[in-house]
Structure formats: C-alpha cells, structure tokens
Amino acid sequence: MGGDFVFDFPCIMYVLLSSRYALRGWHGLPFGLHDRKSGRNLLLDAESFHALSLCDGSTPILFPLVPAPLIDRVKSHIREGLAQICEPGTALPDDQAYRKTESRFTDLVQWSITGKYNLPCRHCYMDAPKAKYGELSTRQCLEIVDQFHAANVGRVALTGGEPLVRRDFWQIVDALIEKGIVLSQLYTNGVLLTDQTLAEFERRALRPTMVMSFDGIGSHDWVRGVAGAEDKAVEAISRAVQAGFPVSIETALYKGNLRRLKATYALLKELGIISWKVSRMMSTGAWARKGDQMDAPRQALFDAYLELGAHHHRDGAPFELALGGLYYGPKGSSLWMSPFNKFSGQADAAKQTACQSCRLHPYIMADGRLLPCIPMTGSQVEQDMPRLTETTLSRGLRGSAYFDRIDTRLDQVFVNNRGCRSCAHRFKCGGGCRAAAMTAGTDYFGADPDACFFFRNGYDEKLARKLKSSPASPMEIARARHAASLSKAPAAFIGSQIDRSQPPASERRTASAMAFQDRRRFGLACSLSQILCWRWRRCEASRGVMGNAMPLYLAG
Ligand code: SF4
C-alpha cells in the first residue's frame, strides 16, 4: 500500500464513477469510457477499465481484497475527476453501467438526414435541389437513432442537404438527446439559422459546432446561385458566434474565389470563427456536369495554399486552418503539418489502413446507406453499401462491403496500383485519398492526383522553407491564445464540443490515462500524422482531430 494512500484516502473506500462518464465496450475493444458531456468514446487500458469497474458505489475497495496496483489506479482516477468517494451502497445509475455492443468502435457518425437543400448551389455533390438521395421518414430516422444507441455511438454530426429543412428536425434531435447521444456538429448553410433556431438549441443545452459553408467574399452568391446569399451567410456566422456557438467554416475553391482568399481570411478572423477548412471544388455531382471549366489550376491552387499557410503561421494562427492536404495549423500554435504526408515515411505503413478517418467516422447517406465518407457520394463504391433500413448499424459496420472498403490496407493499394507501388513517396503519401482517386476518374485503388502533384513538385520542402522564413511572432501567438480564452462560448460548452485549442485540464488528464489496448491488431491510428486529413469539405477526417481524437491517439 503506498504511503500517500494512508494520508489521502480512507482504508476502505466506496467509489462511484463520476456522473459525466459511462463504461462502454465494442467488438474487439471491450474497455471503453463514454464522456457523456462531449460524446467522445475513449479507449482505456485494461487496468484503468478494471479500476473504474470497481467504482460502482457498493464494492469495498480495500487491500488485500483489491490488489494494491488497482487501488492506486482507482486513486489516480479519483484525482483526475473520473470517480469520487461515496457513501457505501450508493447505486450507479443504469445508464453509466458497463454496456458492451457487438458493433465496431466509432468516434463520430456523420448523418445526412435529408437530401433536400434550400439553395440552388452550383457545386452540390449530391444534386440536392433534385433531392436525388431523398430522405427517410421520421419513423425510419428514429429507428436509426435506436441503432446508434445499440451500437454505443457517442456523437453525431447532422448534415444534409440542409438538415434544418426537415420539419421533424427537433424530433430527431430530441431522440438523440433521449438516447444520450451528443449532437456535436451541425452542417448548415445558415439560411435557417435564425435567432429562434439558436434559442431552440439553447433550450436543450446543446451547443454543436456550426459548420457553415462560405465560398468567399464576392463569390458566395455566384456559387450558391442566389443574390444576397453572401450577406445572409455573414449574418448567420456572426449571429452564431455572438450567441456563443463555435463556428467552423468550409470553403470550396475554384478559379473565381482563389484571388480573394486573403480578404476572406481577414473577414473570417474578424468574425471570430474557430476553424476554416479550404479545399478545391469537388468534381462530383452538379459541379462535375457544369463547373469543371471553372476549376482552379493545380499549381495556382497550391501556390495560394503556400501563401495563405505562411500568412496564417505569421499571424499567430488565430483559428485552426486547413488548406487542402498541403497545410494544417492548429489555433494559437506555431505547429503545422502537411496532411498529404500521412504516413511520415514509416516502414510498416503498408500494413496500415489507407484512411484512418473512414474507420472511425462512418457516414450515413440521406437514403440510409452507409458509406465510408461523404466525398465518396456518387462514386462507384456507393452501390454495394448496406442500407440501415434493411440491416442495422452494428451489422453494417462489420461484415459488409462497407467494412471491406474501410479496412483497405496500403499494401492492397500497392498491389492494385503499380504507379504507387514503385513510387518513392509511397510511405509518406500512401497513394493519397481513395475518394480523390475515384473523383479523378480512376478506380478505388488509383492514385490521388493532388497528392502526386504535391510530392512530385516538392511542395513538402517548399512549405517547410516558406514557414521557416515566416516565423510566427510570439506576440501574435500570445494574442491568438488570449482571444481563444476570451471566446464568447461558455467554457462548459467549449470543452464539450470542439474547441481544439483549449481542452479542459481534466480531459487532458483523462486522455493521458488512456491507451489503445492493441493498436496494431485493430489497425487504428498511432500517430497524429496518420489521422489528419483535410482534403475535402465534409471529409470527417478533418473534424475533431485536434480536440477530440488526438489526445486519444497520443495516449496510445
Ligand atoms: S499517389 Fe502519387 S505520390 Fe502518392 S504514392 Fe501514388 S504515385 Fe506516389
């Protein structure tokens, strides 16, 4: 028994798991903890799990009934706020008790609750005005929420189309709340994000990150196909920020808005957003039919990314910024990286899964089909995917064509793609993004043309040189950090959503106590560079990485 035990804790303790947490398990990953506030599902090492299993309020934690190392672990979890000493016989509520599912582990599910949209955008990847993918009935949606519960899903991002056009939107949200599933992000164009809508979120104590589209100063109206759309979008961003919601912006680049990138940066900085993701217009859906001639040339795009990345770095990173796969910089930090360099030259990269994000963030299409990620909408893989109206999420996530796709290993990419197999950059690039390969017109195993351009034209070195010659001013970083700490969002909500720069201390400690049980066996990420991907709008690889997934992975 350790000396500090005598002074800090009683000889016999009864301990209860904190009300914020619940014990969970998944197929092959039985030791997990669900953070009921943020919705994050975290993985524990076996010892932490067993220690927390003792925190049921009625098990006496006493040496030698409980081995000393386990008692020490209980004590450290008490210090971390995961559990607290209680009166003997205090009951652990049912919804905090261990619940194991046969489903695969998920970090977050992206769910398109409708294929309908309220603007005639030129670049819609799902042909929304025609609602090609339709939408499920209220009953079917509520059944899917039940499936989430059965699969121990912790967090959901609602997307569309435009999710707010559904009349039963709040019914779906309330069903999620009832099942203890956190709505962590809402993808919206902002048209229906009125004061009343924001008040409805407040009333439910919900503060999802509002992920809003903004196609740049002077371009938004043209892309959205409606005069005045830009003013409305700016108003909506401002309204959400003022009401204390974290706002994240996504911008799709084409010839027309490339030269206004810096002006758009300045506007978004002034508006007080938390992150900005910039990517090229995807050559799918409506854009593929009529917009390609407006695509930005690759070199112009990459050079613009270089310039803006350096500017962001110098500027003290006032918000999180992702520029295609070329640059990623977290808020208020002088750190940066290139998501294109996914595997950092690791020799064992061939055994890794081609996209870590696909494994952790399933996407449910508006018609109820599972898909590895949103950017694969309309691709050749769509056809074989399981429908949640015919199977369950738990079954769909495992033995199905969906699983075959998300379990694609790099060596499979190399076997099927001679160019990548013999490429000098393969253990950095890993063949790039599967969705990008298909969008470029090759098959699922094809090369990603943006990744090729990046490596073959030395943009990794160019970026390193550029940022070295644009050092961040310490003053700017201090200013950005200060601004982050003064964010209008109440601290409790910032911590529970995705404020990537300021995770609460208790969560950082929690994360540090956790580890993947067996990283290699399950093929999950073991380094930051592998899980980052900022390729596409709505590519979930890009969301929640710094604030949500990273602590989990760093712990492993
Ligand atoms: S995508 Fe291009 S750069 Fe990447 S491994 Fe394949 S051939 Fe090489």
Ligand code: SF4
């Ligand atoms: S990197 Fe993003 S877009 Fe590409 S396959 Fe992975 S999740 Fe999909």
